[in-house]
Amino acid sequence: MSADDKTRISPDVATTAVGTQLSGIYELDERIAFGGMGEVYRGHNIQTGDHVAIKIVLPEFARDQTILSLFRKEATILNHLSHDAVVRYHVFTIDPGIGRPYLAMEFVDGQSLFDIMGRGPMPTEDVRKLCHRLASGLSAVHQAGAIHRDLSPDNIILPGGRVDRAKIIDFGIARSATVGGETLIGGKFAGKYNYVSPEQLGLYSGDVSEQSDIYSLGLVLAAALRGKPIDMGGSQYEIVEKRRTVPD
Template sequence: MSREEEAARRETLRVQVRLDALAAAIGRDGDGRPRPEPERRIVLDAARSALDRLADPGLPAAPPGAADATLLPETIVANTYAVRERIGRGGLAEIYRVRHRDLRSDHAAKILRPDRAVDPVLARLHVSEARALMALSHPAIPRARDLLRHGDGRAVIVMDLLRGETLAEALRARGALPPQDVAALARRLSGALAAVHSAGLVHGDVSPENVMLCGGAQGATLIDFGVVRRAGEALPDVEFAGKWSVAAPEQLAGRPGGPPADLYALGLLLAAASRGERVGTGRDRESAQAARASLPDPGIDGRLGRVVRALLARDPEDRPDAEAVRDRLDGGGVFGWLRRPPRAGA
């Protein structure tokens, strides 16, 4: 045996001894007594996380978590995903960047905040969001990879990781979008809504906060399906879901709103993108109704302007559907309107 081989053998033995000691430490405490199962899992996860970092030298050290984050860096979800950092937080849920421990791929994980997870209605909506995303396939809709359970029982939706800013952030930072970007938004989002509506679903919250600009307007992606529902159905135990600022007139009148309500919200979104400011805002039913009484001109010319004005029609039957929007934008004339199927729950 050569000197190099002997040195390698000795190093292998030393590593094996250390691993045996680690395994013993995981299974038993300092007095040699078996660790309780919850404690054993905590120690095992910490050891695996350390080994993960050793196995992937290019993996940066996890940044410190926010003081109010409910999942700390290096938390292991379902023995599969390691939490890296929190990248978003809303009133109901948090979004984390997680890494698959074996595939070394990064994903987004959405989990309800602990104070919201105890609400059975919100917990049910969270699972419904996962089901909807797994049933949809479109470039402008994030793909859901899995629905897992955290150790405390909360459901975790694992999705593709999107990189970019929301449309709301872009408008606050730079104001109105150029006309060609507004047109790109219209094509991209109407395509996403066509996929949603073809599946018999209603998004229910089409707003600048729920559109990610991944590489600009050409990569716009519709996110947050947290209040998605079947077309024509109201959400059980929920008087109104979504934002009053983008609610359609029929929703303000107390009806649940079907696909045409999504299209009305799309019209408001496109007008906001063109003007650089929100159109038709409202924080409650009364203020939203007052705002709808005299909507300002969307400030869009040409074919796109005509489409946006049609989307903002008060009567849902006068609005084009998502397929018709794409037809009109591409110069398809009135044929898209003639193809429009009857809408339940408008």
């Protein structure tokens, strides 16, 4: 629950060796991130040489239906999206060699908004452009019938540091926006505390909707202007109470 919500590379050895080929299509070049459910590698298409990002389920979760449903949901959402501000999807399948599912998608080369915020407050005009870009991407997500649920600075990549090329990534905890749609974590919290909406914490009947993403977007933009997140609470009590009113 700290201000540093960024996914960090684990010091442990990668579970899949660099050079491993998947489905005879992709080859792993470098592990670039490590999360609670999977690892992300930079790879390339063996035939075309095109760079891709490949998310592989960790071995201990290879048969966990809840975790697999998260990966499957991410693939389904991305497969129905076509917007320049949203990462492009390539394929989701199980590689027989490693016996684990993987998701291949567009490799976005650039720093995260989290990293750029570390340099200090962003210029107002840059934040205005960023707002337009991200709002347009979220609109496409919502029109596809999905809710991101985890919009935060580390899930926004700026190729070449350009805000007008920003891309939204990581739809692993996204959910359907259809009436009665269940969250993929059984209704429990998913997201990062500095940017999560009140509904995701159970306030206002816990009715997570497209508006929840807009709330998170507002907190992201405020953080970009400040160079650091708004204080949205440290303890569980504060995290909830600070969302009963408009953030300072």
